Amino acid sequence: MISSLPLHPDRDLLAGELHARPPLPLATPVAISRLAQLRDAGADRGAAVAHLATLCRRYGVTPPDAGADFVMADFGRFTLRYERHTEFDGWTFLRPGPDGAAPDPFEGPAIGAVPTDWLAELPGRTLVAAHVAILRSEGEDAPPPPGCFAPDNLAGSSLSAGAATAWTDFRPGPDGFTRILLQDHGMTAALAGRLAQALWEVETYRLLALLALPQARACGPELARASASLAALAAKLPGLQALEAERDALEQLTGLATTIERLAAGTADRFSASRAYHVLVGRRLQSLREERLHGLPTLADYLERRLDPAIATVEATGARIATLSTRCARAVDLLRARVAVAQEAQTQKLLGAMAETGRAQLRLQETVEGLSVAGISYYVLSLAGYALKPLPWGGWLKAEAVLAALVPVVAGLVWVQMRRRRRRG
Template sequence: MLRDHPLRVELCNELHARPFTQLSGPETITHIGIVTGEGKAEEERRHVGQLCSRYNVVPPLPGTKHFMADFGRFFLVWERHTEFSTYTFFRNRRDPQRKLSDIDPVHIDQAGEQPYVPFSRTAIAQVPGDWLEGLSGDRLVGVHLELEGPDAQERTMQEQVAFFPSGNLAASTLRAGLAAVWMDFSINEDGYGRILLKDYGLKPRQIGRAVQRLLEIETYRMMALLSLPLAQSYGARLAKAGRKLTDITSRMTGTRAVTSEKILLRELTELSAEIEQAAAETNYRFSASKAYHELVKQRTRKLREGNMDGFQRIESFLDRRLTPAMRTCEATALRLDTLSKRVARAGQLLRTRVDIQLEEQNSALLKSMDRRASLQLRLQETVEGLSVAAISYYVVSLIYYLAKGANDLGFDIKASLVAALSIPLVVIGLWLGVRRVRRMVTRNQSE
């Protein structure tokens, strides 16, 4: 038996973690995205489990990041991402084993005579309000999506546009005219944007993929834009830092004193710390926005849009409005990186100049010390000569008193003559002794 890698099953199941749903019109969908930050997955999973307990539904297993279940009045798809979670509520979608009589005919009014008006009844209205209030984090994404089948009422273009209060929307055909979509990318009075998808002959899996891509476009668009206020707020700070760096570099060219350059080096170090702090605060957000933007572009290409007269395609709409915002974020990140490199180069140059001047000062100090040592050596030699004379005087005096004492004892010795004869011997002996000691000291120091 072969031994499997511990992560084999987990990595294989990753491709199947977020399957496309099979949909058919009519369908009413509400999609919300909650930003919670990292480390909130277990808390959200427990909250979803509380909802499951209310409706006697099997809760999500520990460690799962994707969960879907039928709650009777609505169908829920929960997905956990790195820093946010999405909750998608379907009002019509049911488990295939449920009876058709259990489905709430939301697309027919209470009288059963007039056709359903899109966006008049939302899927999230079926979800318990207290449970929604208990969701942790902040809502960043909120959109209602209406899916109409081929047999839905035909409307004029003006009637379609009337469903979007903002009046500023994108529209296009999908998959060679097999579907059409209208999308406003706005927040209306109820706090939600709107998407209207008309099916003219797509298969349930194709509809599910189209719906998921449209919802992901809205989600990743908003997540990508999270870095725009950050980039705008750092614009003035980076401009100020750039001016400060220019001032420091200009002062570098006109100063020669080591003390002045030390002051400049301290200012440059403080500026470098400020820039590195800004980089640490923005690097993750800018990198994440870049990744989200790539996902938006990928999902948009997968829609295979066609032109609809009088409207911009979703891709063109986003390219005109989202891309400039992402360019601003990229420019801010590049500006921050460039400024950091400039500060590093200026700091290296300034440190080199300070080191060179310190070496020059050290060299001058060493030369001064050499001169002092030379003077001390000469003084020492002079002192050595004086010391030989002084010691000789005392030694000769001792010999004199010794000879005088011997004369008093009865020996016929002239003390003054003995003292006079000993002077050359004493002086020569002391001089040779001092010289020998100095040579021994010099030899020990050299070793």
């Protein structure tokens, strides 16, 4: 039936997006190791899948398709879950963990079963490295085994109406991996999978959200200098009188605006991603349905005190850049208007001077034309005199009388001819 309908070309893609990274049912006990590899700008998005294919061929497992965004593969000693995200690749390794009586639930991490030479060649740079241990526990108030976490940074909470208890200190352990302990008080496999995924995503997204913090801190000194320069230039603007001084101030403001726009362009994407990841952290924490335990801070409380101030710094830096950009643009527009008015006044003076020069040139030209008419007429009449005087004249008609009569005629003809030539030119 559906095949007979006109389908949108992206229908299957959009329908499958809800199931792109499904939670994996987990049987307690289980050890989980999570890596998030940040891809370099311009890196091949398919490099991670190609690297996964080499591991599959080593273990005789069917390699994934080159364009796969999600892969689940069982390698016997461990299970691997791969996810391709917008800017990072997520690798989750799972294998059965120690029982609840083990002195250290993180003693045999899942990543320990993965070939180290293959791990060393993972594409990208490791940003997130975390172990999640899920153990059975009879009592909801049982504290984590000693030595697992730093007591002064411990956070813990009861999850999903008492079905589980989560513990972590959000600190890298001796092996460089952050540790999260999830105690099972009767979870179903599906709930264990959902809670474990939410926990490792909280760890993943909190670090991705913090990626903007070093950038925000690095912008601070440059923003301070730009703000001071803008304030100094704005204070000087009312006292500027000469056009050259205004042009110099405009050049300085334009350079300052370029600096601010460079900062905005260099931070906009990272700051925007930071806000998006911070929202995801909040949503994953909500899905845990935490309840306070033993007077300790919950995971949400801990991150609210530690993560939120960092994100506020990023937000404040972004707002500061936007404000400086707006202020600088207003100052540039104001100074440009002043320079334009001054230039227009100068142009008016120049045009007036040019008009006066033109009128003087016209008067000079008319004077020259008058002299030219007289000079040409004189020479024409002189030539006519040479031709008329030798002729025999009788009575009152003489050559001088004829020449006198020709003066206005010749002058008029010369004047008319010069006018015609001037109009043609």
